[in-house]
Amino acid sequence: MKLVTRSQLGWPASAAPTQTSTRGVKVHYEGTEVSTRLLADHDECIAEWKAIRRSHLANKQENYSDVAYNYAACPHGYLLEGRGIGRRTGANGNQDLNRAHYAILGLVGSSGLVVPTDAMLAAIRDGIELLRAHGAGQEIKGHRDGYATSCPGPSLYAWVQKGAPRPAGTGGSTSTPSKPSTGSKAPAFPGRQYFKAGANNRYVTQLGKQLVKKGFGRHYASGPGPRWTEADRRNVRDFQLSKKDLRGDADGYPGPLTWKLLFS
Template identity: 80%
Template structure:
């Protein structure tokens, strides 16, 4: 478990009311736009968690004593302490719901970053098991269970309905949702540069030269996005070439080979396509 404590966040002990036990844990999401930049910058995750606490403390209507959740989970697999152990949550909707379950929020939203990573799911599972060791019962629910809300969003709630299993394979969030096992991803990682046993990705930012399997996955997805954009540009280029040939057929009486080459060359030079994808 990768735990970031309140002390590490620079927060004092929680002023939330104490509660020694609950029936279980409820899972939440942010229900707003969450930037996908969190996927590649853990510092942004910590900043967002601090901003959530600040906004809760500033909410005079709810009059929160602390950030509403017991814990948060970020895309990098860190469990971020909120109210922590033995504290009543303020997130489930009303006092009776808060007394029934502790609360963990995944740092995903209703748009932008909506798909929890396997690392995030594992961190949520870490939080569930930690809370169970300190008074939580076995129930795992979504915020929408018992309260009229879309929280925790479709992807997280589907996972909750399956019993919130700890992930055993890495899944690419593609349209077809094709699963990759850790062994598969290791083979992919083996194709990128390695130094002293530390995976380094060609073209990666120098500020983050070390990559876990999860971050290699994110890098691969980023490069696939670039490849798809380049393919679209190549498709446009192909259309221009077809138009150029059609123009030649219409405008050149005798199809002089030199004229065809010259016209095609001009068409090619007018299209700037760069495949900015490193062969990993």
Template identity: 45%
Template sequence: MALKLVRRSEWGARDYRLPSGATLYGNERRRGVKIHYLGTPYSDRTHDRCAAYVRQLQAQHMDGNGWSDIGYSFVVCTHGYVYEGRGLRRRNSANGNTTLNDQDYAVCGLVGSSGLTVPPPAQVNGLRDAVDYCRAQGPAGDWLGGHRDGFATSCPGDALYTWAHAGGPRSNTTPEEEDDMATPVELWSYKGKDEPQDAYAYLRGTSRKIDALATQVAALTATVRTLASQLGDDVDTATVVAAVERAIADAVVQVNVDVTGPTNS
């Protein structure tokens, strides 16, 4: 697929502030690419409004955070367009600290912590285009992960984090097929499974599995606490609860729904 790159001049970027806005990467080569999300509610919009949202992000980072520019190397909208942020040469400020910013490029998908949380097929492919561009045109290695790798954050959310650690697969689903996601289109294999699965359908199914598992664990924990409180005064309730909760956690690990897909090289 052809990269749909939107240059800074095309989306109406403000000039970055000197001198820090011109800081080049300190290392000759990036390890790879870190995927980000917005961390705030986000609602999808028509493509003619995406550039304005990227300008809003830049204003937030410059005027709100006091940064010299938008923090990301690139931003990818739900329509698959890749907006040039700091680009391939200037160091990003989104990965957490100077060392992490030097280590990897920062690519943000316009996906929220609520509202739109799972990237649609066009965005999945746009994110992959951005990763490939960083590897082909910038000195980026094969590593692909999320903001939370090496930094304490929930970014980029479970769906994008799963996608990144599955190797960043493409989806060949067309816009006409987006309304019926029950039928897999692009086939790709992921670790521990024999059957192929469509990338977008896999992300959606994974998100549901995580939510269901969290609900079950919460319900089991509440039940254990209620039962333990009825065991009598001669029983150390806290010890019983802790032991059973550890057993539940071990059971969850043993079940291992294996949402991570193949490991990155």
């Protein structure tokens, strides 16, 4: 688990009301546009989380005592502490529903960055398991379960409905940091012909998802897909420029070495 604590964020102890148990955890999303810049730069995730807290503290109508959520999860797999353990959520405004479930926010929205990465899902799962170890019940729900809202959006809610499974290869410990796999083998490079203007195939989707996973998805407007676009090319070029062995041929089109390094 990669945890960023309140002290690391420069925040004092939460002033939210204490609570020792809940029926479980509810998953949330931002419900507004979230910039795809978060995919490329973890500092943008921290800035986003701090901005959410500032906006909540400035909300005089709800009169928040702190950021509304117990935790947030970012595209890079970090669990960001909010109210934390043993604090009542404020995710339902000032309603009694706050007593029923803790709240974890995925840093995705209704436009821009809308599809959670596997690393984000793993971080949400880390938060669920951490809260379960400190009094949360077994329920895993979306915000819309019991409250009239579209939150947590279609992608996160579909995952919640499946039981919020931990993505394969993302670890499962709530007490030690998850370690990257060292023995995985890169899938075979399918060929350059699959990555050119007009291409529409599963390898483009596979490429795009891996770029996002590696933190090189900032040019996507709504996540990777099967159709080769300029956003794919620009994201590949960003990855190539980040690798010394690829900089001399950073044209944005994957070859065997780009593919191997991307999936290593």
